[in-house]
Amino acid sequence: MARVYNFNPGPSTLPLSALEKAKEELIDYQGTGMSIMEASHRAPEYDKIHNDAQALMRELMNIPDNYRILFLGGGASTQFAMIPMNFIPENGSADYVITGSWAKKALKEANIIAKGNIAATSEPDKFNHIPTREELQLDPNAAYVHITTNNTIAGTQYQTFPDVKDKPLLADMSSDILSKKIDVSKFSLIYAGAQKNLGPAGVTVVIIDDHFAAGAREDIPTMLSYGTHIEKNSLFNTPPVFPIYMVNLVLEWVKAQGGVDKIESINKQKADLVYQTIDESDGYYRCPVRKDSRSWMNAVMRLPNEELEKSFIAKAKNEGLHGLKGHRSVGGIRISMYNAMPLEGVEKLTEFMKSFKQEN
Numbered sequence: 366m367a368r369v370y371n372f373n374p375g376p377s378t379l380p381l382s383a384l385e386k387a388k389e390e391l392i393d394y395q396g397t398g399m400s401i402m403e404a405s406h407r408a409p410e411y412d413k414i415h416n417d418a419q420a421l422m423r424e425l426m427n428i429p430d431n432y433r434i435l436f437l438g439g440g441a442s443t444q445f446a447m448i449p450m451n452f453i454p455e456n457g458s459a460d461y462v463i464t465g466s467w468a469k470k471a472l473k474e475a476n477i478i479a480k481g482n483i484a485a486t487s488e489p490d491k492f493n494h495i496p497t498r499e500e501l502q503l504d505p506n507a508a509y510v511h512i513t514t515n516n517t518i519a520g521t522q523y524q525t526f527p528d529v530k531d532k533p534l535l536a537d538m539s540s541d542i543l544s545k546k547i548d549v550s551k552f553s554l555i556y557a558g559a560q561k562n563l564g565p566a567g568v569t570v571v572i573i574d575d576h577f578a579a580g581a582r583e584d585i586p587t588m589l590s591y592g593t594h595i596e597k598n599s600l601f602n603t604p605p606v607f608p609i610y611m612v613n614l615v616l617e618w619v620k621a622q623g624g625v626d627k628i629e630s631i632n633k634q635k636a637d638l639v640y641q642t643i644d645e646s647d648g649y650y651r652c653p654v655r656k657d658s659r660s661w662m663n664a665v666m667r668l669p670n671e672e673l674e675k676s677f678i679a680k681a682k683n684e685g686l687h688g689l690k691g692h693r694s695v696g697g698i699r700i701s702m703y704n705a706m707p708l709e710g711v712e713k714l715t716e717f718m719k720s721f722k723q724e725n
């Protein structure tokens with residue numbers, strides 16, 4: 366069996382140890398005579414997985430006690446709608462920082478439900494940077510400020526989070542959760558679809574401050590109310606049992622690596638290597654992103670022409686380097702190097718970049 370280096374942007378590579386453990390336990394989960402997929406979500410075996418995953422998440426991200434950790438269905442995209450439904454009051458609005466396609470989708474939902482203000486946007490610059498705090502125009506009446514910490518398509522990432530004073534700060538961290546140390550207490554709500562850094566698609570993790578949650582509206586459908594899931598510890602209905610089981614295995618892997626500190630230092634090495642290779646290529650590889658906004662998770666770049674880009678992707682694939690095609694909306698090359706991408710994969714890729722440049 367040959368596993369490739371998988372640079373897919375999402376769903377994306379998972380730690381081999383997590384996949385192997387799942388394989389081992391797939392048809393007989395710890396002597397129960399059935400798969401965890403076939404077990405009741407009220408059974409003690411599942412209960413332990415559910416609670417272990419929450420406890421590990423709390424430990425690894427240093428999440429304070431006044432935050433709940435939820436496992437919901439519907440992807441990060443459902444959060445785009447749930448957030449304004451729950452937190453924008455009648456005739457109210459919320460502020461959105463527009464740094465890419467996902468931020469725009471979040472804003473669109475806010476505008477369907479209530480009113481979303483554009484606090485700042487880098488769209489006129491093709492999303493090549495993260496607006497600074499000084500550039501944000503916050504509405505004093507806005508219910509919250511929403512940011513997208515890593516922009517998976519544009520290849521940008523917040524290096525520091527904006528201080529929005531007394532406003533609740535909410536973040537879509539789908540593509541950089543658990544990739545570096547963050548201060549959770551700065552946020553009222555964090556959400557992330559699992560399929561980039563946490564596990565397979567099918568579960569979305571929501572980390573929410575109790576006090577903030579207490580102010581949610583109640584005139585909304587039961588399944589779309591955070592209160593429902595907080596009250597029932599994400600067991601109001603059948604949760605995505607198997608994805609949560611996988612998330613737990615991925616979190617165990619993170620802990621075994623040495624926790625988020627260690628993961629962060631490896632992620633920095635990977636990103637430094639990629640950007641250094643781009644910057645030292647005499648303009649052969651060009652990263653359109655401003656240096657102060659470059660993402661450690663998704664590096665985007667262009668080659669001298671589209672023919673060469675096509676050839677780069679095909680030849681890389683022959684070398685066991687998969688998933689490097691840029692998003693269809695922007696083209697070019699995208700190097701997604703989430704937590705589970707080992708340093709060796711990025712070393713192999715940067716060696717390939719150098720030899721491809723030589724040959725072409």
Ligand SMILES: *Cc1c(COP(=O)(O)O)cnc(C)c1O
Pocket residue numbers: 375439440441442443467513515516517537538539540558559561
């Ligand atoms: C992938 C991604 C999403 C979409 O997540 P779904 O779970 O597919 O809804 C949202 N936001 C960001 C930043 C993403 O990278």
